[in-house]
Amino acid sequence: MNDPDLQLTRRQRQVLAALQRLHERDGFAPSLRELAAEVGVASASTVLHHVRVLEQRGVVERRPHAARTVTTTSR
DSSP states (O other): OOOGGGOOOHHHHHHHHHHHHHHHHHSSOOOHHHHHHHHTOSOHHHHHHHHHHHHHTTSEEOOTTOTTOOEEOOO
């Protein structure tokens, strides 16, 4: 998961770390609002943007239009 070729931004790394931390703690994927609160941003849409970028880079997977489906990949 620490592939240097990914060149994630600081915020993308924060979102990824928060996703992993919350999933590990709770046993299921966090909501976008929970991720936003964990990262310290007010907008769930901001987190969604970062999640979509992470998804395009193959770091996370999610099912569109379904809640709590963001998971990390085994890159």
